[in-house]
Amino acid sequence: MIKPEAVAAGNMGKILDMIIDSGFKVIALKYTRLSRQEAGTFYAVHKERPFYGELVEYMASGPIVAAILEKENAVPAFRELIGATDPAQAAEGTIRKRFAESKAKNAVHGSDSDENAAIEGAFFFSGREQF
Numbered sequence: 232m233i234k235p236e237a238v239a240a241g242n243m244g245k246i247l248d249m250i251i252d253s254g255f256k257v258i259a260l261k262y263t264r265l266s267r268q269e270a271g272t273f274y275a276v277h278k279e280r281p282f283y284g285e286l287v288e289y290m291a292s293g294p295i296v297a298a299i300l301e302k303e304n305a306v307p308a309f310r311e312l313i314g315a316t317d318p319a320q321a322a323e324g325t326i327r328k329r330f331a332e333s334k335a336k337n338a339v340h341g342s343d344s345d346e347n348a349a350i351e352g353a354f355f356f357s358g359r360e361q362f
Contacts, residue, residue, distance in 0.1 A: 232351075235293035236337040242330045243296055246339065250300065253312050255304055259299040259356040267291045273354055282335070291334065297355040299348075306348055309341045 233246050243262075251257065265273065270290035277283045302308055314325025316337055321328035330338040342348035354359070 232298065232340040233296035234338055235289065235295055236332055236336045237330050238294050238296060240330070242338070243326045246326055246330060247296070247298075249329075250298075250309075250312065253302075253308070255300040255305070255309070257298060258360045259285050259297075261297045261355055261360070262294060263297060263355070264294045265291050273351070274288070298322065299352040299356060299361060306342055306345055310343070311354060313339050321358050345354065 233243055237243065251300060267287055270287045274283065274290065277286060283339055289314075297349075302311060310324060314321030314327040315356075316327070317334040318327045318331035318337060321331070326339050327337050332338075342351050
């Protein structure tokens with residue numbers, strides 16, 4: 232997912248280019264906006280954390296780009312491409328190093344497992360929206 236501040240900054244195309252240039256195939260893509268309720272549901276895993284409320288507000292603050300990507304070893308490959316959560320710690324050439332504003336506004340979300348990727352993909356896309 233490309234997060235609200237990266238979309239607002241006009242980096243949507245540049246980030247998608249980096250993803251495609253890294254060998255990912257786009258299976259599904261959607262420009263949308265999460266309601267507070269949807270953002271809360273998507274990030275429910277963090278509900279007990281102190282940053283949950285701010286995260287929900289932030290993710291509902293503007294349009295996002297949701298995507299399902301395909302590549303061999305997609306989850307670890309994407310996590311390497313996006314870089315560390317804190318852009319100050321992210322490697323040069325990663326999406327977060329290039330586009331993130333801060334640890335909280337870190338430009339993109341990437342699933343942390345194949346299982347979560349399937350759950351998160353189904354959150355945004357029906358079967359007929361996946362190619």
